[in-house]
Amino acid sequence: VVVYLNLHSFLFFHVLSLCLGYSPPGKPKLTSCRSPEKETFTCWWEPGSDGGLPTTYALYYRKENSDAVYECPDYHTAGENSCFFNKNDTSIWVNYNITVVATNALGSNFSDPVDVDVVYIVQPHTPENVTVTVMEDKDGPFLRVSWEPPRKADTRSGWITLIYELRVKLEGEEEWEEHRAGQQKMFNIFSLRSGGMYLVQVRCKPDHGFWSEWSSTTYIKVPDYFPRETSVWILIAVFSAFIFFILTWILNLKSNSVKHCLLPPVPGPKIKGFDKQLLKNGRSEEVFSALVVPGFPPTTSSDCEDLLVEYLEVYTPEEQELILEEGKDLQEGCLKSKGSPSDSDSGRGSCDSHTLLMEKCGEGEGKEEKHQERAQKGKRQQKHQTGWEEGDVSHTREDVLSPDMSEGRVKTWPSVFSPLPQYSSRPLDHQGSLETARHGLQLPGFRSTEYVEVQRVNQEDMVILQPLFSSSCQRDGHLQIGQGEDYSKVKGVDSGNMLLLQREVEVKREEEDGDRYSCDIQDRVTESCYTTSTAASSQVTGKPTSCAGTAMPVQEEMVLAANGYVDAATMLL
Amino acid sequence: MPENFRSVSAVWVGLVCLLFYSRLVRVGAAPICTNGQAGCHILSLADLFDRVIQHSARMHGISSDLHSEFEQYFFPSKNHIGRVNRICHTSTILTPNGKENAQRLAREELTEVILKLLVAWRDPLWHFQQSIAHHHDFNNFSSNKALEMSDMVHELRKGVEKVAEKMQMLGIISNSVNSLTSPEALIPSDRAEWRLMKDYVLLYCFRRDSNKVQNYLKILKCRIIPQHEC
Numbered sequence: 001v002v003v004y005l006n007l008h009s010f011l012f013f014h015v016l017s018l019c020l021g022y023s024p025p026g027k028p029k030l031t032s033c034r035s036p037e038k039e040t041f042t043c044w045w046e047p048g049s050d051g052g053l054p055t056t057y058a059l060y061y062r063k064e065n066s067d068a069v070y071e072c073p074d075y076h077t078a079g080e081n082s083c084f085f086n087k088n089d090t091s092i093w094v095n096y097n098i099t100v101v102a103t104n105a106l107g108s109n110f111s112d113p114v115d116v117d118v119v120y121i122v123q124p125h126t127p128e129n130v131t132v133t134v135m136e137d138k139d140g141p142f143l144r145v146s147w148e149p150p151r152k153a154d155t156r157s158g159w160i161t162l163i164y165e166l167r168v169k170l171e172g173e174e175e176w177e178e179h180r181a182g183q184q185k186m187f188n189i190f191s192l193r194s195g196g197m198y199l200v201q202v203r204c205k206p207d208h209g210f211w212s213e214w215s216s217t218t219y220i221k222v223p224d225y226f227p228r229e230t231s232v233w234i235l236i237a238v239f240s241a242f243i244f245f246i247l248t249w250i251l252n253l254k255s256n257s258v259k260h261c262l263l264p265p266v267p268g269p270k271i272k273g274f275d276k277q278l279l280k281n282g283r284s285e286e287v288f289s290a291l292v293v294p295g296f297p298p299t300t301s302s303d304c305e306d307l308l309v310e311y312l313e314v315y316t317p318e319e320q321e322l323i324l325e326e327g328k329d330l331q332e333g334c335l336k337s338k339g340s341p342s343d344s345d346s347g348r349g350s351c352d353s354h355t356l357l358m359e360k361c362g363e364g365e366g367k368e369e370k371h372q373e374r375a376q377k378g379k380r381q382q383k384h385q386t387g388w389e390e391g392d393v394s395h396t397r398e399d400v401l402s403p404d405m406s407e408g409r410v411k412t413w414p415s416v417f418s419p420l421p422q423y424s425s426r427p428l429d430h431q432g433s434l435e436t437a438r439h440g441l442q443l444p445g446f447r448s449t450e451y452v453e454v455q456r457v458n459q460e461d462m463v464i465l466q467p468l469f470s471s472s473c474q475r476d477g478h479l480q481i482g483q484g485e486d487y488s489k490v491k492g493v494d495s496g497n498m499l500l501l502q503r504e505v506e507v508k509r510e511e512e513d514g515d516r517y518s519c520d521i522q523d524r525v526t527e528s529c530y531t532t533s534t535a536a537s538s539q540v541t542g543k544p545t546s547c548a549g550t551a552m553p554v555q556e557e558m559v560l561a562a563n564g565y566v567d568a569a570t571m572l573l
Numbered sequence: 574m575p576e577n578f579r580s581v582s583a584v585w586v587g588l589v590c591l592l593f594y595s596r597l598v599r600v601g602a603a604p605i606c607t608n609g610q611a612g613c614h615i616l617s618l619a620d621l622f623d624r625v626i627q628h629s630a631r632m633h634g635i636s637s638d639l640h641s642e643f644e645q646y647f648f649p650s651k652n653h654i655g656r657v658n659r660i661c662h663t664s665t666i667l668t669p670n671g672k673e674n675a676q677r678l679a680r681e682e683l684t685e686v687i688l689k690l691l692v693a694w695r696d697p698l699w700h701f702q703q704s705i706a707h708h709h710d711f712n713n714f715s716s717n718k719a720l721e722m723s724d725m726v727h728e729l730r731k732g733v734e735k736v737a738e739k740m741q742m743l744g745i746i747s748n749s750v751n752s753l754t755s756p757e758a759l760i761p762s763d764r765a766e767w768r769l770m771k772d773y774v775l776l777y778c779f780r781r782d783s784n785k786v787q788n789y790l791k792i793l794k795c796r797i798i799p800q801h802e803c
Contacts, residue, residue, distance in 0.1 A: 039672055065660060091670045093781050095659070119784055158795030158803055159672045159788070183802060207630065208637070208784070250577060 017106055023051035024107030028100045030114045034123045037152040038092060038160055038206070041085050041118050042078040045100040048109060055104040059083040064095035092118050122209035124162060125150035127202045132220040135188075140225055143168070143189040147202045150212070162204045167214070171197040195224045464493075618739050619801045622794040625732040629790055632725040633783040635718050640776040642715060661778030663693050668785055675792050681746045684737050687789050690782050691730040698723040701775055722779075729786070745797055 026048020035041035047057060059072035072083035096118075100111040127147040135144050145166055153160045161183065167176040168189055181187045181202075192198070198221075201214040251258060455464045491500035666689050669675040675683070702719040740746045795803035 065664070087671070087673070092672075093668070093670050093785055117781070119781075154672065156795065156799070156803055157672070157676065158791035158793075159675075161791060208633075 014106065017053065020052075022053050022104075022106060023049075025049065025051050025053075025055040025102035025104045025109050027109045028057060028102045028111040030098060030100055030111055033098070033114070033116045033121050034210070035090075035118050035121050036123065036125055036150070037154060038118060038122045039087050039152075039154075040090050041116070041121060042082055043072075043085075043098055043114075043116070044078070044082045045111065047081060048102060050102075051104050051106060053104040053106060055102050057081065058101045058103065060099050060101065062097040063091065064097075090118060094118075120208060122160070122206045124153045124160070124204055124206060124209070124212045126212050126215040127164060127204050128215075130200065130202050130215050130218050132198075132200050132218050134220065134222060137190075139190070141192055141222060143192065143198065143200070143220060143222070144186065145189065145200055145202070145218075146186045147215070148185065149204065153204075153206075161207050163207065164202060164204045165211075166200060166202040168198055168200050171199060171219075176201075192222045194226070195222060197221050464490075618736070618743065619794075619798050621732070621736050621739055622790070622798065622801075625729060625736055626787065626790050626794065628725065628729050628732055629783065629787040632722060632729060633780070633787050635722050635725070636776065636780040636783045639715060639718050639722070640780045643773050643776050659774050659777055661774070661782070662697065663690060663778065663782055666690060666693060669789075675789065676796075680740070680793060680796065681749055683789055683793050684733070684740070684746065685749075687733055687786055687793075688730065688737070690786055691726055691733060694726050694779060694782060695723075695730070697775060698726055698779065701772060704772065733790070740797065 028048050029046045031044045031046050033041055033043035043059065045057065047055065060069050062069050073089050074084040074086065075082065077084040094117065096116040097113050098116060099113045102109045128150055130145065130147040132143055132145045134141050149155050149162055153162060155162055163183055164181040164185065165178060166181060166187055167178045169176045170193065179187060197219060200218045200220065203212045203214045205211045458464055491502040494500055666686065668686055669678055702723045705716045705719045741748055
């Protein structure tokens with residue numbers, strides 16, 4: 001009966017509870033298990049619904065590979081809904097299988113089991129004794145943060161290894177600056193703001209486990225100081241400004257060369273007398289009229305040297321080739337070179353050359369330079385001489401000095417013409433051997449050419465002539481004037497507009513000159529005789545000495561070139 | 574102007590080169606030698622301990638990685654893991670499972686335990702690595718890790734033996750540790766046990782054992798050389 005009554009009351013109670021809305025408890029849930037020092041651990045659970053009835057909870061666990069079930073030894077130390085395992089009950093490296101049971105009058109409910117190995121659930125307490133001090137350094141102040149491990153964690157024996165982390169921020173800021181400190185218990189913070197208030201926190205974690213909570217905030221105020229960085233920056237700024245100035249100065253100095261390098265000058269039009277402004281502003285007539293330069297083309301012989309370039313070439317048809325040849329040679333040089341004695345035209349109008357003959361040898365001496373230079377003259381003389389030695393061509397000049405030459409160049413030599421006939425005519429008169437017709441400026445044809453080079457025309461329209469040395473003295477010593485290799489030196493021009501020619505020349509340099517010597521002497525004698533007077537010409541043939549005598553005094557005054565050239569210009573009287 | 578620039582830049586380059594060279598020269602490393610030759614930096618016991626501890630930490634890290642990979646790959650549900658019966662082949666080796674227990678052990682015993690564990694894992698890990706290499710389920714990353722793990726066990730054992738030698742030389746421990754070198758003596762039980770272990774269980778067991786080794790080494794070090802980072 002008692003049993004029946006118990007059962008009956010039990011059932012009655014149950015039915016009553018159910019009618020009243022009570023139910024068995026809901027399923028509890030194990031939320032977490034944690035060990036602060038790897039020696040004890042605590043598990044917490046979350047109760048389910050209690051079903052309206054008072055519910056009790058129990059925690060049961062099983063150790064690895066063992067079927068024995070144990071109940072939680074301590075429900076209270078860790079608080080409500082927790083189970084605390086003390087050192088004796090805790091085994092490391094052992095798998096715990098933990099379950100929580102909720103029980104009320106109507107029933108019980110088991111939670112899902114959880115496997116726990118204490119090694120992997122370690123979460124230490126926060127580090128303790130966090131102290132922050134301001135320390136001074138040569139670079140400025142810095143913070144030294146030091147702390148201690150949580151009391152319970154046994155790092156001394158090596159049972160737990162903790163690594164630390166701290167975070168800093170300025171008061172009022174949002175972002176923390178985090179630093180890992182490893183296993184050390186001290187950390188320095190640099191680069192502080194002067195006068196700032198800093199907040200510091202520290203936390204720790206075992207090598208395999210969870211981070212602890214952040215320690216309580218420590219406040220520290222940094223005193224005011226002048227940051228060295230600023231002074232360094234100032235120094236750098238000054239230094240770079242200095243460098244900059246120096247560079248600018250150098251650039252300024254060498255601005256021209258830099259400009260030249262970067263912006264090479266563009267060659268612009270250079271028309272003399274061309275005024276760009278005028279072109280921009282104005283009318284074309286003005287512009288072009290401005291281009292007209294007075295004195296161009298030169299109508300007066302202001303620079304008579306230029307005129308030396310111009311001369312008339314006269315040649316005979318059979319010599320046209322030679323003329324042409326020479327013409328080409330002559331065209332190579334500049335204008336001035338035309339007047340060089342190597343040109344075919346040289347020697348025209350000389351007092352001693354009767355004809356205006358072309359140098360038939362046709363050396364390419366057009367390249368020779370200004371006849372003013374004596375050294376070159378010497379060379380030319382040499383060349384002429386050699387040229388003539390190669391072959392004398394007898395030129396017969398029959399043509400008048402007329403500009404309308406069919407071939408070759410025609411050059412005019414206007415001012416030269418007038419004095420020439422004087423000179424030209426005389427030797428012809430006296431030389432019976434001279435046969436060919438002479439023209440104004442022409443000398444009769446000779447076997448060899450005789451040249452006188454016109455150096456320049458002076459102000460009074462006088463031709464200053466320079467005789468060219470004759471290279472060969474292979475002639476028969478004919479004293480005929482106009483045998484081409486003979487040159488005389490012009491000693492001077494006397495008052496009667498007569499050309500004084502020198503008799504003697506001391507040629508020291510070349511051996512060839514030795515041959516010439518006698519010839520020259522003779523020629524000179526001849527010429528000097530000419531120049532002095534017409535009458536004296538009769539003396540020419542036979543009496544060099546007499547002529548020499550006349551020539552002598554002047555001779556000393558001569559300005560001699562080593563090759564026997566005379567710069568007749570110097571002897572103008 | 575270009576000459577100025579050239580000379581100035583040459584001077585700067587020279588200065589910079591000089592700075593670098595001086596820095597390089599200053600940082601010199603002292604040679605390490607083991608026999609106490611003149612001019613060498615002799616490895617101290619503390620250095621040896623640091624090295625083996627680092628080694629064991631790395632070994633444990635790799636084993637943890639592999640274990641979690643396995644868990645993800647083969648056992649997505651956590652609860653399922655709980656029901657697997659994990660029996661490790663090293664459970665026959667008596668190991669202290671608490672701090673007091675570990676501290677109660679003598680140095681020689683602790684060293685012995687470490688060596689036993691390391692020896693016991695050499696073959697299983699080698700076979701595990703072999704099976705992983707042939708398994709197309711695993712990527713190269715895992716197989717590389719397995720290989721590294723197996724090598725590390727070997728290296729770590731040699732390292733610990735060296736430490737033991739050094740300790741014996743210094744008189745810190747007695748000479749009884751030498752007898753541990755032969756694997757047969759350590760595992761008298763059937764070696765076929767570990768062949769039955771599944772890969773997952775193997776990894777689970779090894780992860781734990783590598784943690785034990787690391788911890789024991791730390792305890793040993795702090796007991797013998799307390800002033801050095803303890």
